[in-house]
Amino acid sequence: MNHDKEVPFKLLQKVPSASVGKESKNLIIHGDNLEALKALIPFYKSKVKCIYIDPPYNTGNEGWVYNDKVNSPKIQEWIKKVVGREGEDLTRHDKWICMMYPRMKLLRDLLANDGVIFVSIDDNEQHYLRMVMDEIFGEKNFVADFIWNHRKSGQNDIDVSLSHNYTLCYAKKRAGLFLNRLAIDEGKFSNPDSDPRGDWVADPMDAPAIRENLMYPIINPNTKQTFLPPVGRHWRFTKEKYEQALKDNRIVFGKTGKSKPQFKRFKSEAEEKGINVFTIWDDVGTATEGTKEIMELFGGKKIFDTPKPTSFIKKIIKIATKDNSIVLDSFAGSGTTGHAVLDLNKEDGIKRSFILVEMENDVAKKITAERIKRAIKKYKYDDGFEYCELAKPLFNEKGQINEQCTYGELATYIYFTETRTNAEKKTIKSPFIGESGGVSYYLIYEGRDKNDLTRSALTKLKIKKPAVVYADRCLVDEDELREKGIVFKQIPYEIKVY
Numbered sequence: 001m002n003h004d005k006e007v008p009f010k011l012l013q014k015v016p017s018a019s020v021g022k023e024s025k026n027l028i029i030h031g032d033n034l035e036a037l038k039a040l041i042p043f044y045k046s047k048v049k050c051i052y053i054d055p056p057y058n059t060g061n062e063g064w065v066y067n068d069k070v071n072s073p074k075i076q077e078w079i080k081k082v083v084g085r086e087g088e089d090l091t092r093h094d095k096w097i098c099m100m101y102p103r104m105k106l107l108r109d110l111l112a113n114d115g116v117i118f119v120s121i122d123d124n125e126q127h128y129l130r131m132v133m134d135e136i137f138g139e140k141n142f143v144a145d146f147i148w149n150h151r152k153s154g155q156n157d158i159d160v161s162l163s164h165n166y167t168l169c170y171a172k173k174r175a176g177l178f179l180n181r182l183a184i185d186e187g188k189f190s191n192p193d194s195d196p197r198g199d200w201v202a203d204p205m206d207a208p209a210i211r212e213n214l215m216y217p218i219i220n221p222n223t224k225q226t227f228l229p230p231v232g233r234h235w236r237f238t239k240e241k242y243e244q245a246l247k248d249n250r251i252v253f254g255k256t257g258k259s260k261p262q263f264k265r266f267k268s269e270a271e272e273k274g275i276n277v278f279t280i281w282d283d284v285g286t287a288t289e290g291t292k293e294i295m296e297l298f299g300g301k302k303i304f305d306t307p308k309p310t311s312f313i314k315k316i317i318k319i320a321t322k323d324n325s326i327v328l329d330s331f332a333g334s335g336t337t338g339h340a341v342l343d344l345n346k347e348d349g350i351k352r353s354f355i356l357v358e359m360e361n362d363v364a365k366k367i368t369a370e371r372i373k374r375a376i377k378k379y380k381y382d383d384g385f386e387y388c389e390l391a392k393p394l395f396n397e398k399g400q401i402n403e404q405c406t407y408g409e410l411a412t413y414i415y416f417t418e419t420r421t422n423a424e425k426k427t428i429k430s431p432f433i434g435e436s437g438g439v440s441y442y443l444i445y446e447g448r449d450k451n452d453l454t455r456s457a458l459t460k461l462k463i464k465k466p467a468v469v470y471a472d473r474c475l476v477d478e479d480e481l482r483e484k485g486i487v488f489k490q491i492p493y494e495i496k497v498y
Helices: 033-044 073-083 092-110 126-137 239-247 267-273 287-297 310-320 336-348 361-379 407-419 455-461 478-483
Strands: 009-014 027-030 048-053 111-121 142-149 164-171 200-204 206-208 233-235 262-266 326-329 353-358 386-395 432-436 439-443 467-471 486-490
Touching (some): 009 407, 027 361, 033 092, 033 326, 033 386, 033 407, 092 111, 126 142, 126 164, 262 267, 287 361, 310 336, 326 336, 336 361, 353 361, 386 407
Parallel strands (some): 027 386, 048 326, 467 486
Antiparallel strands (some): 142 164, 200 262
16 A cells, blocks of 8 residues: 555656657656656646546456566565465455555646546446545545446347446545536537527426425416426526516427427527536447557557547546646557547647556557657647656655766756756756756756855856756855846755655
8 A cells, every 4th residue: 555655766768769859748658657657756746637547457358467566575464464374366356456556646646636537447346446546535536437338339249238338537626626518519509490699409497406486387378388397396597587588588388389398598608608528428439439540540450459539538638627737647558648638739729748658668669659659740730749768766765866876867857857858868968958948957966965056167157048057055146146047956865755
């Protein structure tokens, strides 16, 4: 349960040859997602607006890799204390929960206070996942269980055709959180009476609950039939408002004029408000369509099993994000989440960025990154991504900097802290780290606690302002720094441990 605390903080190391574009804030990280999530904590804690993951469903046929040292002395000791020696061979469900638990804790740490996490799963682990998420996120922060109808055709090899799976949604803080409304279905609106106000749809006049002042009789003026609200419900507004709505031609009595009262809702009004998201999703494509999408990018070859369709992920992003939101997927697989972010950004003009993490060697570069690269070219997306590997630990699990830290490693960490992009090795030439957004970054570092920013050092730097300079101490007057357009910052030798 506390395995996440034992994971050291590693560096992200950019691989320019596998990246697309310059200074993109989109990341594709190759490495174990437990280590990758820990590496992201110093930069992105409480900043990720939307997390979507599609972890192994643990069907027993997947061959997923559990590489968190199940045989380590600590876990062996835990097994003996908790379940006795008969439990030394962990069961399939135990292993799955052990894999998910520390990752879920780190994901919660990364989630913004107004953020939400979506986790796709099927019947094999849905009930266990729900308990894990209740424990980590809190039962009160459960939002919904979205059901995706992912199959339209029947299965003839079994007696029950499995046509759905689940996507559990939890908030960091449920109180006060409202998911974004979706665009209306324009096909539901029409104008059979040629109303000059435009197309409309007939909504029910009744609403749940009982309020005595909303229980008046309504008489159909065409048939003289009297209607009262159904049992346990009331009319949606007062008698006075109803009579005004009737005068304004906002009340209809069915297509024939002989039915119960309904209220006209005009398309113009509906477009402004949008509609709440429903929990049953049968409008986001199927698993087959997800396969076709990726096959189109790879010359008709089926290179990945069961990828999600971009329409499914786009719906999640629509209801959960806003401008400049960060979307994280730590089980990236075929890269659908990154593709969906780029596609939706082009569609609605909102700027979002993605972080994808994929562990498998043959998947991360050849499928995840390659898919995004091909999608950028084919669909002319105006953003790229940085492809990164996990380097050696810069900080240990206690947050202390590695004593063998090199100039380049510390410079890389500082540059990413400042810009959320990775410095190229060739641009780092002590004391210059790099430039981003018109700001130059410098690091004075010749070993721990030996680095002073003096007037002499300032002269040697030949600083191009505006600039940020890192050192241990600053011996230059603040007014002089301000005049030269320089901001001084102390070298970070440790990070806060969460």
